[in-house]
Amino acid sequence: MKALAAPLIALLTAAYAMPPAPVVETGVAAEGTFLFEGALIQGGIVRGTAPAGTVSLTFDGKPVALAPGGRFLLGFDRDQPGTAMLVAQLAGGGTVRDELAIAPRAWRIERVDVARRPSSATEAYLKLRAVELERIAVARATVSPSEGWRQAFIWPATGRISGLFGAQRIYRGEPGAYHSGVDIAPGAGAPVVAPADGIVVLAGPPHFSLEGNLVIIDHGMGLNSAFLHLASVAVRQGQAVRQGQFIGTVGATGRATGPHLHWSMKWNDARLDPQALAGTMGN
DSSP states (O other): OOOOOHHHHHHHHHHHOOOOOOOOOOOOOOTTOOEEESOOBTTOEEEEEOOTTEEEEEETTEEEOOBGGGEEEEEOOTTOOSEEEEEEEETTSOEEEEEEEOBOOOOOEEEESSOOOOOOOOHHHHHHHHHHHHHHHHHHTOOOOOOGGGSOOOOSSOSEEEEOTTOEEEETTEEOOOOOSEEEEOOTTOEEEOSSOEEEEEEOSSOBTTTBEEEEEEEETTEEEEEEEEEEEOOOTTOEEOTTOEEEEEBOOSSOSSSBEEEEEEETTEEEOHHHHHOSOOO
């Protein structure tokens, strides 16, 4: 997304801020109850503890990984419906159900009175893109033993926020794709660090037509981060990285209008707002 003037970004960020939600600290779950740490909100993620004796867990019918002590993650897509069902299967054969209420977000929507441009992609490009998307999908489906998901995430770079997660344009009633991450513009060559521990599951070369030089880090339990448009890459595929470790530099490779870092996150198939994990950027 094109960079916006600083005063406008400040105004948008204030209007776009996530509404307050109660946060429950995770401890030892009592019999027959779930405990959550975090906000049940679109684009957000919570860490939870399953009821004692839980042997398996599902979220809207899909399996959820369980860590020792009954710990788990839940991520809520940008377009997550308002309710979702969490079900624990207990060792004794019983079940515990919890219908979760997911708070909506007021996404930044821009309506423009122009028709959406038709795609001009060539057949050769579409073939190339299919290969690239498959490579990214394989990387993001990688399961690693990383424990980075347990950490409080930090920002991979600090600077002006030039693009907000979830922002979307509507072209004469036809919605365009929403922005899948947060853009940070600290200047070309600025260092990029790992926001949490993880395993590098993708690192160029070659660079990608859209993403440019791309690094993806798996944080465990289905949670991963992607870093786009890098000028340089300082890690290799399969490498373990620690929170705060240097992984590359900000650039404008791929389809970018200027130097910036696009940071996107996914939990399984759900696209998440990185600001929901990293919080307010410090100075």
